Amino acid sequence: DRLSLSFTKRATYAKNNMAKKLFNVMAKKETNLCVAADLTEATDILNLAEQVGPYICCLKTHIDILQDFHPNFIKRLKEIAETHEFILMEDRKFADIGNTVQLQYSQGLYQISSWASLITVHSLFGRSILDSIIESNDDIGVFLIAEVSSSNNLIDEKYTTETIKLGLSYESSIAGVVCQNPLFRDFPGFLQLTPGVQLDSTKDNLGQQYNSPEKVIENGADIAVVGRGITKSADIAGSAEQYRRVLWDACKRRISE
Numbered sequence: 001d002r003l004s005l006s007f008t009k010r011a012t013y014a015k016n017n018m019a020k021k022l023f024n025v026m027a028k029k030e031t032n033l034c035v036a037a038d039l040t041e042a043t044d045i046l047n048l049a050e051q052v053g054p055y056i057c058c059l060k061t062h063i064d065i066l067q068d069f070h071p072n073f074i075k076r077l078k079e080i081a082e083t084h085e086f087i088l089m090e091d092r093k094f095a096d097i098g099n100t101v102q103l104q105y106s107q108g109l110y111q112i113s114s115w116a117s118l119i120t121v122h123s124l125f126g127r128s129i130l131d132s133i134i135e136s137n138d139d140i141g142v143f144l145i146a147e148v149s150s151s152n153n154l155i156d157e158k159y160t161t162e163t164i165k166l167g168l169s170y171e172s173s174i175a176g177v178v179c180q181n182p183l184f185r186d187f188p189g190f191l192q193l194t195p196g197v198q199l200d201s202t203k204d205n206l207g208q209q210y211n212s213p214e215k216v217i218e219n220g221a222d223i224a225v226v227g228r229g230i231t232k233s234a235d236i237a238g239s240a241e242q243y244r245r246v247l248w249d250a251c252k253r254r255i256s257e
Ligand code: BMP
Pocket: 036, 038, 062, 091, 147, 148, 149, 150, 178, 195, 196, 197, 208, 225, 226, 227, 228, 229
């Protein structure tokens, strides 16, 4: 059962290079925290990254919400990621035919394939979407979306099960799965990324549903994504440190080897 294994041990099971890296960063920095940098100005994201940097294993962006995107922003963000040893994930949630995804992934304004170590992908379009991404860049860690946190979403059990199966057939490219439940306990090389995490509230007014840090770790999360719980806080660094500690303490309780 992956839940009882240490991250150092799980790194040795990972077939994907980015997953290996992520496990090792998590073990070294003692953190399960990924911050969702959902801010619309470049300087705000850079400031956030500087402040939360010491406490996170991963920074998750939605690059297309930036009002003032510039390649220099990516350069600076990569420097901060290097200084504080965290990994960049672009939460693009690709979902289209292979040819279109290839263009969205490597072309356009954002050139995602040139800087994101991790990306999110919907399983909806099947194998061709993964083939097209790997053809563009085989040094990528993909997180496949098997479940989502929003209320009344349309994903059913079959979709979730088939998503895990698809992931297992692309072991060297898949870093993990975005989900809410411990779906793949027998595959310690994959990471469970769980969004919808907050200490102070249970939902927003647009369908987001939150669980507490303890609850998501109990539900199998290896990495918990926290956005507004940290970005809207008056003390960003203090809040990131608090989430890191609560998550890590909860995680330590489930690890026995
Ligand atoms: P917040 O903690 O502010 O609600 O942000 C959650 C982040 O996680 C957002 O960036 C959102 O796009 C992402 N996310 C989610 O909330 N639920 C999912 O099921 C999948 C996600 O990627």
